Amino acid sequence: MNCQWKDASACLKIFKAIQHTNPMVNLDFTMDGVHIMSMDTSKTSLVKLVLSKDYFESYLCPNTMTIGVYTETLCNVLQKIKKNQLGWKASDNALTIVCHTADQKTEFSLRAIDIEEDALDIPELQDDVAVTMHPATVKDITDKLLMGKTDVHININNQNIKLISESTEFGKITHTEPIVGGRLKLDAFRNDVAISLSFHAIRSMCIFSTCGENECYLGFSNQMPSRLKVTLSRTSSLSLYVAPKIVDD
Numbered sequence: 430m431n432c433q434w435k436d437a438s439a440c441l442k443i444f445k446a447i448q449h450t451n452p453m454v455n456l457d458f459t460m461d462g463v464h465i466m467s468m469d470t471s472k473t474s475l476v477k478l479v480l481s482k483d484y485f486e487s488y489l490c491p492n493t494m495t496i497g498v499y500t501e502t503l504c505n506v507l508q509k510i511k512k513n514q515l516g517w518k519a520s521d522n523a524l525t526i527v528c529h530t531a532d533q534k535t536e537f538s539l540r541a542i543d544i545e546e547d548a549l550d551i552p553e554l555q556d557d558v559a560v561t562m563h564p565a566t567v568k569d570i571t572d573k574l575l576m577g578k579t580d581v582h583i584n585i586n587n588q589n590i591k592l593i594s595e596s597t598e599f600g601k602i603t604h605t606e607p608i609v610g611g612r613l614k615l616d617a618f619r620n621d622v623a624i625s626l627s628f629h630a631i632r633s634m635c636i637f638s639t640c641g642e643n644e645c646y647l648g649f650s651n652q653m654p655s656r657l658k659v660t661l662s663r664t665s666s667l668s669l670y671v672a673p674k675i676v677d678d
Contacts, residue, residue: 464480477668481664484661503524564645577600583623585649622651
């Protein structure tokens with residue numbers, strides 16, 4: 430496998446987000462592009478990355494291969510690339526990160542690690558409520574709620590979304606916003622939603638939302654995982670699925 434990234438900073442953003450949830454991941458390289466499907470260690474969230482070959486400046490992978498990497502190590506290397514030209518080369522036992530600038534070239538060869546993962550398949554979800562919003566809106570809302578450093582209770586009807594973060598140390602944060610005619614666009618409504626998401630899940634959504642420039646899709650469900658889908662290009666995306674918090678009666 431040999432590919433050239435269009436934007437080194439976009440690559441870093443994507444893998445910094447994935448690092449937040451997954452300390453290690455399998456990178457699947459196919460003829461069509463790069464894919465990740467991986468659960469976190471707590472089994473409460475799942476990351477799905479689809480980068481089609483059109484997402485890259487150039488991409489060639491005649492043989493399918495899987496390379497396991499530590500995301501922290503990968504991000505540490507990508508931090509050094511900054512805005513230089515970025516290329517990846519993969520073999521059976523290593524992922525090589527290539528940095529070009531002027532007449533200089535630096536290569537970082539990361540030894541592949543063996544990660545045992547069950548084959549995952551995400552069923553088609555029927556969200557009770559689905560909305561789209563700009564990444565800046567997602568970050569604005571989640572940033573405020575994260576100040577409480579605790580779970581967030583989410584209540585949605587066909588008029589408004591209400592989010593509450595309440596803790597003994599901080600107090601109470603309440604954010605209410607219309608889901609029609611404001612910053613949120615309603616895509617689907619089947620049932621009212623009343624769920625809780627963990628502090629870590631909300632923080633993950635905040636971080637993942639910054640990876641793209643197009644509107645984010647958010648789906649909420651009373652029984653199924655909630656999800657955030659970030660559109661990276663016409664055929665590429667980064668998705669985060671988070672399980673609802675179990676609240677004792």
